[in-house]
Amino acid sequence: MLDRPDGRVVISTDTFVVSPLEFPGGDIGALAVHGTLNDVAMMGAEPRWLCAGFVLEEGLPFVVLDRMIASMGAAARAAGVPVVAGDTKVVERGRADGIYVNTTGVGIQYDDFHPAPNRARPGDAVIVSGPIARHGMAVMAAREGLGLETTITSDTACLVPLMRRLRHQVGDDVHVLRDPTRGGVASALHEIAQTSRVGIELDARALPIPEAVNSACAMLGLDPLYVACEGVLLAFGAPDRVPEALTALRGHALAAEAVQIGVVTKDHAGLVVLRTPIGGRRIVDLLPGDQLPRIC
Amino acid sequence: MLDRPDGRVVISTDTFVVSPLEFPGGDIGALAVHGTLNDVAMMGAEPRWLCAGFVLEEGLPFVVLDRMIASMGAAARAAGVPVVAGDTKVVERGRADGIYVNTTGVGIQYDDFHPAPNRARPGDAVIVSGPIARHGMAVMAAREGLGLETTITSDTACLVPLMRRLRHQVGDDVHVLRDPTRGGVASALHEIAQTSRVGIELDARALPIPEAVNSACAMLGLDPLYVACEGVLLAFGAPDRVPEALTALRGHALAAEAVQIGVVTKDHAGLVVLRTPIGGRRIVDLLPGDQLPRIC
Numbered sequence: 001m002l003d004r005p006d007g008r009v010v011i012s013t014d015t016f017v018v019s020p021l022e023f024p025g026g027d028i029g030a031l032a033v034h035g036t037l038n039d040v041a042m043m044g045a046e047p048r049w050l051c052a053g054f055v056l057e058e059g060l061p062f063v064v065l066d067r068m069i070a071s072m073g074a075a076a077r078a079a080g081v082p083v084v085a086g087d088t089k090v091v092e093r094g095r096a097d098g099i100y101v102n103t104t105g106v107g108i109q110y111d112d113f114h115p116a117p118n119r120a121r122p123g124d125a126v127i128v129s130g131p132i133a134r135h136g137m138a139v140m141a142a143r144e145g146l147g148l149e150t151t152i153t154s155d156t157a158c159l160v161p162l163m164r165r166l167r168h169q170v171g172d173d174v175h176v177l178r179d180p181t182r183g184g185v186a187s188a189l190h191e192i193a194q195t196s197r198v199g200i201e202l203d204a205r206a207l208p209i210p211e212a213v214n215s216a217c218a219m220l221g222l223d224p225l226y227v228a229c230e231g232v233l234l235a236f237g238a239p240d241r242v243p244e245a246l247t248a249l250r251g252h253a254l255a256a257e258a259v260q261i262g263v264v265t266k267d268h269a270g271l272v273v274l275r276t277p278i279g280g281r282r283i284v285d286l287l288p289g290d291q292l293p294r295i296c
Numbered sequence: 297m298l299d300r301p302d303g304r305v306v307i308s309t310d311t312f313v314v315s316p317l318e319f320p321g322g323d324i325g326a327l328a329v330h331g332t333l334n335d336v337a338m339m340g341a342e343p344r345w346l347c348a349g350f351v352l353e354e355g356l357p358f359v360v361l362d363r364m365i366a367s368m369g370a371a372a373r374a375a376g377v378p379v380v381a382g383d384t385k386v387v388e389r390g391r392a393d394g395i396y397v398n399t400t401g402v403g404i405q406y407d408d409f410h411p412a413p414n415r416a417r418p419g420d421a422v423i424v425s426g427p428i429a430r431h432g433m434a435v436m437a438a439r440e441g442l443g444l445e446t447t448i449t450s451d452t453a454c455l456v457p458l459m460r461r462l463r464h465q466v467g468d469d470v471h472v473l474r475d476p477t478r479g480g481v482a483s484a485l486h487e488i489a490q491t492s493r494v495g496i497e498l499d500a501r502a503l504p505i506p507e508a509v510n511s512a513c514a515m516l517g518l519d520p521l522y523v524a525c526e527g528v529l530l531a532f533g534a535p536d537r538v539p540e541a542l543t544a545l546r547g548h549a550l551a552a553e554a555v556q557i558g559v560v561t562k563d564h565a566g567l568v569v570l571r572t573p574i575g576g577r578r579i580v581d582l583l584p585g586d587q588l589p590r591i592c
Contacts, residue, residue: 001339002305002407009298009305013400015349017385043297053311053398054350087398089313090588095393102349102383104309110297137553294387 002049002084010045012036015102019294021068023142025134025153026230028099029071034156035232035296036105037079041163042177044115045107050076052103057096068099078160081105110289113167115235119175120196126127126241127235127261129162129255130155131208132185133227138218139296146219150212157231157254166235169248171233176236181296186225186284188234189262189272199270202241202284206261209252214265225274225284228292236264298345298380301423303404306341311398316588317364319438321430321449322526324395325367328481330452330526330591331477332401332423337459338473338529340411341403348382348399353392364395366452370424375454379403396460409463411531415471420560421538423531425458425551426451427504428481431521433512435591442515450559453527453550462510462531465544466547472532483522484530485558485568495561496568498580503559521570522587532560 016032032051050074056065076083126202138154140146159179166174176196180188185207193200210222217224229256237245242260249258272284312328329346336343348368350480352361363574372379434450436442455475462470470493476484481503505520511518527550533541540554568580 002307004304005301008300009402010380011298011345011347011402013347013381014383015351015385015398017387026355048322049305049307051309051400053309053349053400055311055313056395085309087310087402089311089396089590091313091396092392094390096396097387097391100351100385100392100396102309102311102400104347104349104381104398104400105306106305106307106402123512185367208516242490294385295442 005108007111010040010043010107010109011104012039013102013104014039015100016296017100017294018139018296019097020242021064021098023139024122025138025149027068027071027155028101029068030075031156031230032101032103033072033075033295034158035080036103036158038179040107041160042179043109044113045109047081047107047160049106050081050083050103052083052101053087053269055096056088056090058090058093060098080159100119104121110167113172115174115177117192117195120192120198120236120264121138121175121241122264122266124175124176124196124236124264125239126200126261126264127258128247128261129249129258130234131210131215131257132229133209133213133224133230135230136227136292136295137213137248140292141161141216141291147218148212148216152216153213155229155231159231159233161252162233162255163251163253165248166245167245170237170241173238173241178234180232181228181230183227184228186272187286192204193272197269199268200262200263200273201265202272202276204276206259208257208259220229222291226287300402303407304359306336306403307400308335308404309334309398309400311396311589312592313396314592315393316437316444317360317394318437320447320466321434321437322365322452323367325364325395326371327452327526328399329368329371329591330395333377333397334400334441334455334475336403337456338413338475339405340409341405343377343456345402346377346379346399348379349383350398351392351396352384352386353394354386354389356394375456387504409468411470411473413472413488413491415577416488416494417471418494418560418561418562419535419537420532421556422496422558423527423541423554424504424558425545425554427506427553428525428528429505429509429520429523431526432588432591435508436588437512442512444508444512448512451525451527455493455527455529457544457548458551460527461544461548462541465540466533466537467539469534470531474530474532476527476528477524480522480524482568486582489568490498490566493565495564496558497561498558498568498570498571500570502555504555505541506552518587522583524591525558
């Protein structure tokens with residue numbers, strides 16, 4: 001039983017089946033908290049409560065369960081959001097894969113901040129808060145034992161502080177917020193272009209892709225634009241507010257490398273177009289299915 | 297994004313792993329809706345929104361998925377509660393068992409109705425809304441192919457109308473509401489006795505146990521007092537309001553056989569005691585674990 005909320009309620013639910021349960025930079029516990037808090041925050045809402053439902057496989061070592069629960073607790077405490085309800089079911093060996101967890105987050109929307117996927121307008125700047133494609137490649141590398149020279153760590157993190165900073169510094173001139181998880185930056189932008197009926201033009205040279213991620217992607221024939229982030233946000237907003245937006249973001253360690261990566265256009269509505277380093281242009285299409293299974 | 301609520305928010309989450317997915321009287325879809333709506337209703341709240349998170353096993357026939365989704369939809373529509381958010385994950389064959397589903401329900405508490413597990417008082421009547429132990433035995437019989445002469449059907453149902461009737465006719469003289477799911481009537485009463493620091497005395501002759509359920513329990517060495525219901529509620533309330541409570545309940549088809557099964561005592565606080573038909577008394581203890589796995 002919770003307080004009487006002082007605003008509109010926002011709710012988001014997400015089920016996590018990531019394999020392996022632990023990977024460089026994170027684990028299913030932290031991911032399940034961050035993923036849902038971030039979805040609530042991207043709607044311009046302050047997350048207030050979380051609940052969690054577990055499916056546990058018979059034979060799961062308690063020490064692993066304890067670690068995952070401790071990780072969830074730490075992530076929720078760091079965000080200041082209590083886990084107020086929960087449920088646990090146990091299934092027979094071979095009927096799950098260690099731990100699956102669903103989290104549902106409830107938040108209260110700010111009255112003065114209304115980012116939404118249909119509010120992108122021609123002329124808007126597109127900003128990304130940090131290096132992309134880390135989470136998906138960290139999980140893939142851990143699962144497949146790629147043995148890369150450099151360990152890629154997941155970016156899993158709570159984006160609530162970045163959302164608060166943008167609201168405080170830029171307010172409703174922030175038109176869209178989105179965390180590019182499954183399907184990566186490409187899929188998130190594609191959906192926004194479709195929902196807002198605008199075009200998006202990306203500058204390939206501006207995209208912050210870590211060298212190790214680029215190499216691993218090349219090795220596996222993956223395009224980093226489609227690889228999931230779990231601690232990065234995309235912000236669309238009025239072009240004259242870009243300096244304040246970048247200052248607001250860069251003031252937080254998570255977004256020290258925030259950068260503009262594109263603009264919204266009237267042309268080619270519904271499409272995302274990439275300007276390549278050699279001056280070409282290619283359409284960034286939607287992939288028909290999940291490129292990487294079980295990364296969240 | 298939802299309305300601004302006009303009261304305190306109640307939230308409940310539950311994960312469903314029932315096997316088989318379909319059983320006489322219900323399926324995982326209907327169960328997942330009823331189970332969570334009932335938990336919200338038992339807190340004296342009107343359920344307003346549901347969300348659902350799925351884990352699907354690769355190879356699950358679409359026709360089965362479609363049936364389960366249709367069943368969820370029908371149950372939610374019948375209750376007048378929209379499913380406002382959802383998520384789907386797919387895992388490899390052998391990493392789940394067809395479908396697991398988590399539902400989270402959000403409701404708004406009535407200002408004039410406050411049933412709570414710590415409000416049972418000596419003298420209170422204990423009422424049950426209908427025949428007990430049907431759900432657990434229906435699932436067990438379907439799973440184990442017991443080949444009973446009479447098919448036992450699950451009682452899975454939405455208890456919201458019964459809660460509304462009790463509120464309307466009896467109001468805050470209803471002290472406790474509880475749906476006795478996992479662990480059955482015995483576990484629910486045990487928890488209430490502990491939380492309210494009172495004793496509970498049950499009359500074995502008054503317990504509504506269907507004949508077929510009794511036989512199946514005897515065959516398997518199970519005590520029906522510990523077998524889950526999914527469409528039955530327990531209500532504790534002022535003894536002088538019993539007639540109104542029974543009239544309110546019996547006016548709805550779900551509770552045509554509502555009956556008083558016991559009283560709350562000052563003696564033996566924390567314990568549930570059963571008066572047997574031959575005049576004996578035995579303590580109804582808490583079972584150390586789940587008697588029946590994967591029945592919800």
